[in-house]
Amino acid sequence: MPVTDSTTHSEKLCSLICTLGGPVLQPTDIEWAEDVPAGKALMEWFSSQADFSVNFSKGEPDDQSGHTASSLTNIALEPAEVEISLKRINLLARDGPPQIRGDVNLGEYTPPSQLRARVLSMQKEKDMMETQTATIKRRLQFMKSVSQDLSRTVKTLKSKIEEVSLNIVRKRERLSQFSLEAEGALAASVNDALQLLGSLESDMEPQTHSNEKPSVIQNTRASLSAVLTFCQNSVERFEREQCMLDEALRSLPNPHDLNCEASRLHAAFTFPDDKSETLLVSAVDAAYTSEILDICERIEGMPTHVSAEHDDFAELLQIIEEDCSSVKEDEDDGYEFDVKKESEKAWTFDQVAILEYRQRTTQKITSDFRRVFPHLPHLGSFLSTSHQHVQEVEALCVALVEELEELNDAVCRAKSEHAISPAGGVESLPTPADVEVEAQLIRLLKQLKAADSTRERPSVLLNSDDALDALQLITRESQVLTQREQEWSAGLPSQLSVLSNAHVPILSAVYKNSPMNTSPPFSLSTNAVKLFGEGRATSGDLAQGIAKLQRDLDVDDRKERKIKAFVETWGSK
Numbered sequence: 001m002p003v004t005d006s007t008t009h010s011e012k013l014c015s016l017i018c019t020l021g022g023p024v025l026q027p028t029d030i031e032w033a034e035d036v037p038a039g040k041a042l043m044e045w046f047s048s049q050a051d052f053s054v055n056f057s058k059g060e061p062d063d064q065s066g067h068t069a070s071s072l073t074n075i076a077l078e079p080a081e082v083e084i085s086l087k088r089i090n091l092l093a094r095d096g097p098p099q100i101r102g103d104v105n106l107g108e109y110t111p112p113s114q115l116r117a118r119v120l121s122m123q124k125e126k127d128m129m130e131t132q133t134a135t136i137k138r139r140l141q142f143m144k145s146v147s148q149d150l151s152r153t154v155k156t157l158k159s160k161i162e163e164v165s166l167n168i169v170r171k172r173e174r175l176s177q178f179s180l181e182a183e184g185a186l187a188a189s190v191n192d193a194l195q196l197l198g199s200l201e202s203d204m205e206p207q208t209h210s211n212e213k214p215s216v217i218q219n220t221r222a223s224l225s226a227v228l229t230f231c232q233n234s235v236e237r238f239e240r241e242q243c244m245l246d247e248a249l250r251s252l253p254n255p256h257d258l259n260c261e262a263s264r265l266h267a268a269f270t271f272p273d274d275k276s277e278t279l280l281v282s283a284v285d286a287a288y289t290s291e292i293l294d295i296c297e298r299i300e301g302m303p304t305h306v307s308a309e310h311d312d313f314a315e316l317l318q319i320i321e322e323d324c325s326s327v328k329e330d331e332d333d334g335y336e337f338d339v340k341k342e343s344e345k346a347w348t349f350d351q352v353a354i355l356e357y358r359q360r361t362t363q364k365i366t367s368d369f370r371r372v373f374p375h376l377p378h379l380g381s382f383l384s385t386s387h388q389h390v391q392e393v394e395a396l397c398v399a400l401v402e403e404l405e406e407l408n409d410a411v412c413r414a415k416s417e418h419a420i421s422p423a424g425g426v427e428s429l430p431t432p433a434d435v436e437v438e439a440q441l442i443r444l445l446k447q448l449k450a451a452d453s454t455r456e457r458p459s460v461l462l463n464s465d466d467a468l469d470a471l472q473l474i475t476r477e478s479q480v481l482t483q484r485e486q487e488w489s490a491g492l493p494s495q496l497s498v499l500s501n502a503h504v505p506i507l508s509a510v511y512k513n514s515p516m517n518t519s520p521p522f523s524l525s526t527n528a529v530k531l532f533g534e535g536r537a538t539s540g541d542l543a544q545g546i547a548k549l550q551r552d553l554d555v556d557d558r559k560e561r562k563i564k565a566f567v568e569t570w571g572s573k
Helices: 006-019 027-035 037-047 063-073 079-095 112-204 216-251 255-270 279-300 311-333 339-372 375-419 432-451 464-501 504-510 526-553 557-572
Strands: none
Touching (some): 006 027, 027 037, 079 112, 112 375, 112 432, 112 464, 339 504, 339 526, 375 464, 432 464
């Protein structure tokens, strides 16, 4: 990369020296080397090795040359290496060449800067380890003090445990009295829970005999099934009518065909044929001919003795004269037939007929659903009330189960406490209060078995183990009933959602042409509203034109005098 500007070579050489960690030089300091041919060649060679740029006001290399500097760092010597090399050169000059070791691995050579970084890292690691050692020593001292505190705490706890054991023995007697009082409340709660579960089970069980009265659940399911069947039939009928309407719409011409036909008719009415006549002129001539023939037939049908002074004949002549004058005015003014307006009018009539048919079908299915909807709020309120009752029963059953579990835990704790005495581990006899509680529990279970003989109960109730088995059986039955009630409650929303999903296609059809979901149903589409607006504007313009034309055609006395004067003036000339 040859460079001709000497100043550029000086700047690049200064940049190279600054990048490799050398002294900060200015280009003017080494311009004298340009005067020597060898110095100039050397500077050109250095400047051609890399593209450096230095901000000489700061004496630092630019950021753009950073990647080049990093690539030259591995082949340049650091200042410490330069000092070492100079010392070795001096040694070589003084002592001669040294002996070269054959086992030196140059790949393991580390620059002095990296060695200094390693030393600093090792020093920091040493300081950190010393800090951690001091922290561990303090933790050991703290653990020793904590262990002494724990020993004193254990002694205190042992004394407290002995005091608490004595208090437990004294309070155990009071707990036996409380258990007797709670037994009565528990028995009443069990009876109420059994009655609630019995009534709930009778409602949920299917009808087994024909003479039995259907349960509330069966009546509700039958009502929901009837409503669902009615809604499905209405929806199917509505879909069939919509399919018939779609078939009829497919038979109508599309806008492209209608546009082509309108263009053809417009060309036929506008451009003349081979006879130099347009279809419009031919149609007008045919209408005139038909009108004249009708007049002739009316004249020929009159009696021969009718005179010209007869009122009917005079009226007929007046009509003929008016027709001829109108024909003459039409011939003078011309007649224009707009095919586009007539096509738009016919298309509008077709769309109105389609919308009226859709309105009739939608009103019919809406009336069907209006007959069903009044029954749904009553059914929903009944289901909501039933759900609340079921939740109340579930809450009561859950509370009963929790109380029974607490009772079972209390019995187990009482057994474990009575098995080992606090004094010396000698097994103690049950207290009279425990015996009384067990007897009352067994009597309650026997009463429950006698009251409900259909359920499976233990045949013999002799001791506390039999009573516990009976209580566990009651708990399992309560859990089964609770699960059945939860399954029924979980399936009820899905049945209601099926009924709600049946309304989705109907509501979609009702609100299909509405601009927004909050707009009233059966509203016209945007195109229809726009078309009606244009029609109203056109009709207003036509009404204004007709009114203006009528004002122009009205002849008052003043205008009549002017016309007569004009005719007399110009007629005499």
